[in-house]
Every structure is written in structure tokens, then in C-alpha cells.
Amino acid sequence: MAIQEICAVRANEYLGSGLYRMVIKTEKIAASAACGQFVHLTCGEGNLLRRPISICDADSEAGTLTMLYEVKGDGTAWLAARRAGDKIDVLGPLGHGFDAAKLGARPVLLGGGIGVPPMLLTAKTCAKNSAAVTMIAGARTRDLVVLEPEFSDFDYTVCTDDGSYGVHGFVTDVLREKITGATGVAACGPKPMLKAIAAIAKEAGVPCQVSMEERMGCGIGACLVCACALSAKNGETRYGHVCKDGPVFDAEEVQW
Incomplete structure (x- = not known):
């Protein structure tokens, strides 16, 4: 509550x-x-x-x-x-957050830009469950890299779009290298990044949870500002609220 x-x-x-x-x-x-x-x-x-x-x-x-x-x-x-x-x-x-238990013993966590911060508590929660956490953080440039010391206890990789720090490239480039043996993927960041991560996880057969971003009004599901298109079990489209039903969804549910 x-x-x-x-x-x-x-x-x-x-x-x-x-x-x-x-x-x-x-x-x-x-x-x-x-x-x-x-x-x-x-x-x-x-x-x-x-x-x-x-x-x-x-x-x-x-x-x-x-x-x-x-x-x-x-x-x-x-x-x-x-x-x-x-x-x-x-x-x-x-909102509903990440299900750390479902991420398993070898989770791969990804954050892009301002999507990096919520992955810190996620990493700590997984670690409390004795999971071996891999964290991949992305930023446009070195000046936008955050929380590097806080992630030092984990298998941590940082990448920048312009190559000014860490790996030159996107978090998805590193994910392709790290996903072998992963038991779950969790990600937060821009929608195009999440879509690409979901596709990589699906191809590898690894369950994936994504934290969606939408403009919000009330924050408790009373308005319709943050509607998100999802797939119903019968294949039709249903709409959930990012604030109440999310912000975290199973990547397979999201209609990209």
C-alpha cells in the first residue's frame, strides 16, 4: 500500500x-x-x-x-x-517492481541513462538471494556515467555511445557476450533499448523483465495517461497502466 x-x-x-x-x-x-x-x-x-x-x-x-x-x-x-x-x-x-526471485541465480541487469539507478536496488536484492549478478550500464558519454562505485561488488561493465569511457558501444553489444548461462534479464531505459534487449533475450530463451517509461498523471492508475499496449492471452491487445500494473512487465507481454 x-x-x-x-x-x-x-x-x-x-x-x-x-x-x-x-x-x-x-x-x-x-x-x-x-x-x-x-x-x-x-x-x-x-x-x-x-x-x-x-x-x-x-x-x-x-x-x-x-x-x-x-x-x-x-x-x-x-x-x-x-x-x-x-x-x-x-x-x-x-508500482510493481522486478521479481528478483524469477531472475534466478545468474541474472543479467541492464540500465541505460537514467534507467541505471533503479538497477542498484535490484542488484542488491538479487545478491541477497545469493545470485551472481552481472550489471551492464550504458550512457551517452563519460560525464553521464553514474553509480560506478556502488556497482563495484558485481560483475560490472560500463559502455558509452561515444567511446569516451568503458566499452565503445551499446549495452546490447555487451549483453550478447554475457547472456550465455544467464537465468534472467532485467532492464530499465529508453524503449528502443528495451525492445532490442527483449529480442536478444527471447532469441537466447532467457526470461526478460523490462521497466517501461511513460508520462504519468496520478501515479496510482486512476487516470489513463500512462497506458501501455500489452498482449492478452487470446492474442488481442489489452492496455495496462505503467504506474499501477508496471512499471515492470514481462517483455513477452509488451507490444513493441
Whole structure:
């Protein structure tokens, strides 16, 4: 069940290139958060619609939640101006996240751009299940690579589109090399990336879970803003809500 809470900002660190890492104090949400879920933040008094931000990490003992976000408009600009001690209206955790148990003993996780942060809690959750985690992170350029130290405990590969850091290429290039022996694939990032990952996993016969991104209104399934076309069992098209039925779906369900 989602919890609405007024949370204190612990830290709001600028990482460069418009990216920020925010840590908030929220014992209740942190205790119930699962990998792949998100929170909905009120960003300023004049903004009626909340902003969805993926959960990067959750520490139930410390009662803290970590999020990474990119400044793209007035709402996230307001968020970037918050300082330690400021209060934020938070609703969460929301949505259905990754099923870590179904990813098996040798999961391959992939994140592209701002899709990298939610894979950190996913990797940690899989590791708690004694899984040997492979993580592949992609960014356009070196300045946009995030969380590299946090992923150092795993088999970690970073690639950049322009070759300025790590492997020159896309996460899908590395996936083709790493998928042999994988028991599951989980990914978050731009839709074209997810479509390509789903195709590679299907060809290899490996189950794949994808976290979809769509514009959201309410965040709880009451509006129709974040509809996503899915395949029903009878072959017809059905529509799910990314906020309520997702954001994570079985890749075989998604109509690309």
C-alpha cells in the first residue's frame, strides 16, 4: 500500500550534467520499498501533478531512500534547489517492481541513462538471494556515467555511445557476450533499448523483465495517461497502466 509522507531531505548532491542524487528520511516508505518501484514527489506548491522518480536504493535500518534524477523542467528544477532539512511530500512506494526471485541465480541487469539507478536496488536484492549478478550500464558519454562505485561488488561493465569511457558501444553489444548461462534479464531505459534487449533475450530463451517509461498523471492508475499496449492471452491487445500494473512487465507481454 502506498504511503503519503512529508519527508526531510538528508542530502541533495549535484553529480554533474544535470544529474542529482537525493537522500530523504522516510522510515515507512524505505521499509516497504522493493526494487523497480518508484515514488511520486510534489515539486513546488504550484505544480499540481507529482513527478515520478525511480527508487535507487532503500535502507530500512537507516530509514532512508535514495533517488537519482535529471533536471528537465520546472518541477525537477525545484527539486534540485532543495537543501538538507527541507521537506518534500512523497507518495510511495508505487508500482510493481522486478521479481528478483524469477531472475534466478545468474541474472543479467541492464540500465541505460537514467534507467541505471533503479538497477542498484535490484542488484542488491538479487545478491541477497545469493545470485551472481552481472550489471551492464550504458550512457551517452563519460560525464553521464553514474553509480560506478556502488556497482563495484558485481560483475560490472560500463559502455558509452561515444567511446569516451568503458566499452565503445551499446549495452546490447555487451549483453550478447554475457547472456550465455544467464537465468534472467532485467532492464530499465529508453524503449528502443528495451525492445532490442527483449529480442536478444527471447532469441537466447532467457526470461526478460523490462521497466517501461511513460508520462504519468496520478501515479496510482486512476487516470489513463500512462497506458501501455500489452498482449492478452487470446492474442488481442489489452492496455495496462505503467504506474499501477508496471512499471515492470514481462517483455513477452509488451507490444513493441
